Amino acid sequence: EAGVVQSPRYKIIEKKQPVAFWCNPISGHNTLYWYRQNLGQGPELLIRYENEEAVDDSQLPKDRFSAERLKGVDSTLKIQPAELGDSAVYLCASSSKRIFYNEQFFGPGTRLTVL
Amino acid sequence: KNEVEQSPQNLTAQEGEFITINCSYSVGISALHWLQQHPGGGIVSLFMLSSGKKKHGRLIATINIQEKHSSLHITASHPRDSAVYICAVSPQVADKLIFGTGTRLQVFP
Numbered sequence: 001e002a003g004v005v006q007s008p009r010y011k012i013i014e015k016k017q018p019v020a021f022w023c024n025p026i027s028g029h030n031t032l033y034w035y036r037q038n039l040g041q042g043p044e045l046l047i048r049y050e051n052e053e054a055v056d057d058s059q060l061p062k063d064r065f066s067a068e069r070l071k072g073v074d075s076t077l078k079i080q081p082a083e084l085g086d087s088a089v090y091l092c093a094s095s096s097k098r099i100f101y102n103e104q105f106f107g108p109g110t111r112l113t114v115l
Numbered sequence: 116k117n118e119v120e121q122s123p124q125n126l127t128a129q130e131g132e133f134i135t136i137n138c139s140y141s142v143g144i145s146a147l148h149w150l151q152q153h154p155g156g157g158i159v160s161l162f163m164l165s166s167g168k169k170k171h172g173r174l175i176a177t178i179n180i181q182e183k184h185s186s187l188h189i190t191a192s193h194p195r196d197s198a199v200y201i202c203a204v205s206p207q208v209a210d211k212l213i214f215g216t217g218t219r220l221q222v223f224p
Contacts, residue, residue, distance in 0.1 A: 031210075041216050048211065106160075
């Protein structure tokens with residue numbers, strides 16, 4: 001079974017440019033998470049989807065960040081415009097309600113560098 | 116104060132040494148997770164436990180629910196064990212994970 005797929009793996013952009021990250025969760029997983037991980041820190045939740053509904057986006061900086069999961073499967077996270085402080089690894093994870101205790105499966109992440 | 120605290124933050128060891136990483140948390144949980152992250156790589160789940168002890172190869176994870184404490188042990192450490200080890204908890208009252216800041220382990224030959 002394929003794991004969580006993310007693309008691109010690496011992205012380098014100049015500040016004020018837009019950027020988008022894509023995530024394909026494990027088949028059948030209805031819950032999808034986007035995390036941001038700064039260097040030397042643990043992941044921080046940006047947004048959580050249950051199917052196509054964003055059920056927790058309290059930590060998403062909505063002035064420049066947006067996300068969508070239109071058909072309840074793939075998801076896209078966008079930053080527009082990017083700032084220097086957005087440099088981080090963006091992780092996508094998915095889980096299934098059928099799996100007890102909220103075990104999440106993580107993708108490889110997208111490492112964003114903003115110059 | 117973070118809800119999940121790990122120690123040490125950084126750890127170096129010689130190949131073959133026994134390693135212990137500690138995790139303390141302050142919230143009620145339904146499960147605790149130990150995760151591994153290699154440089155440039157994604158996160159891999161090592162253990163998910165709610166009581167007692169689990170063993171997988173050279174890795175052992177224990178949890179004491181009363182003391183709100185967990186440990187990850189690596190026996191006969193190897194350079195390929197070099198990674199960041201992250202403790203995360205599933206709170207009883209919220210459908211999310213709370214992460215520690217990780218322990219960076221380097222094992223030298």
